[in-house]
Amino acid sequence: MRHVALLHAYSPLNAGDGLLVEQALDLIHEAVGADVRVDIFASRPDGFAESAMPGTEAVGTRPGKRGYSREYLRRLAHLGDYDLIVGVGGGYLRFGHPLEAAKxxxxxxPQLARAASAGNAVYLPQSCGPLGPVSGPVVRHLFRRMGSVMLRDDRSVSDCSPVDAVRAPDCGLLGLHRLSLPFDEDAPVIVGTRQLRRGANDNVEELARRLAPVDGLVQSRVGANNDEEWTRRLGAERLYSQADLGTLDRARVVISVRLxxxxxxxxxxxxxxxLSYERKGFGAFSDLGLDDHVHNVYSMDVDRVVAQAESLCEDPGARQAFDARVERALPRLAQRRNEVVMALSVAGRSRG
Structure with a gap:
């Protein structure tokens, strides 16, 4: 049985981070085979249980009052014994402000440093940065020692230069399959938000007022990333979880701050x-061919977003054009998935 380490996971209580882990596991199984055991190194390991994700075991990476757990330190010290090391996709290597940098x-x-020394690590598509004067040289040095580093947006590629990184789509797009649903012309727009800086929550609230009535979307309910309070401030008549949204049998217009x-x-x-608050959103919507459907939440033109939402609600032609652009992107995304699987397969065989 092959043994794989999946690094840098967060928590399944944030649906986006849970999705990235699920996508990573799918890619690992496709590349390595079904006979594989995956250890998930997660900041909040609760929920990444064997019962929820068969063939996996989770270990906590966040230090407590007494520091790191002995089990985490033991596994980290023996990281080089794994047949394959995978960095989950995401945006965890950020050094934008002191608290963020400290975390x-x-x-x-520590995970990045040990992975770099192992020689068989593949880092799935992520955003990296902002990088500081201390963190930047360290991250670039460690990336240069990796087997393969994939970055999901052009700004990260630029910030990590001259690292030989591969520009690749976000894991949430690799092998994307989209349902085809009839459109619900009578249902309100769904808006999902989170805590934002620089007064941007006021802009999202104004947008929701202009489109009222609206329903709400809550992606995360974990710790400081709990979106429920901020979404309720929009005046939403009903709150949907990501799972709820996936069960609707008629399509809606959805405005989401979380990618x-x-x-x-x-x-x-x-x-x-x-409504993107980080570089990752612009990279993903560019890969989808929907560049005009992503807006900087800190500087967005509320009038323009309202008009775009109303057009999708009222104009079948606008929806048909949206569908056609996504359909054209799907073959490109599937090809990029094949390339990622190949990189994982090659790295996994290097210890074979």
């Missing part, structure tokens, strides 16, 4: 506008 150094940098809330809604057959 990254404490939780993620993977947007991508999961898209896969479920809905018409999506993304």
């Amino acid at each position: 990254t150094w404490l939780v993620h940098m 993977h809330g947007a991508l999961m809604a898209l896969a479920a057959g809905h018409y999506v506008i993304h």
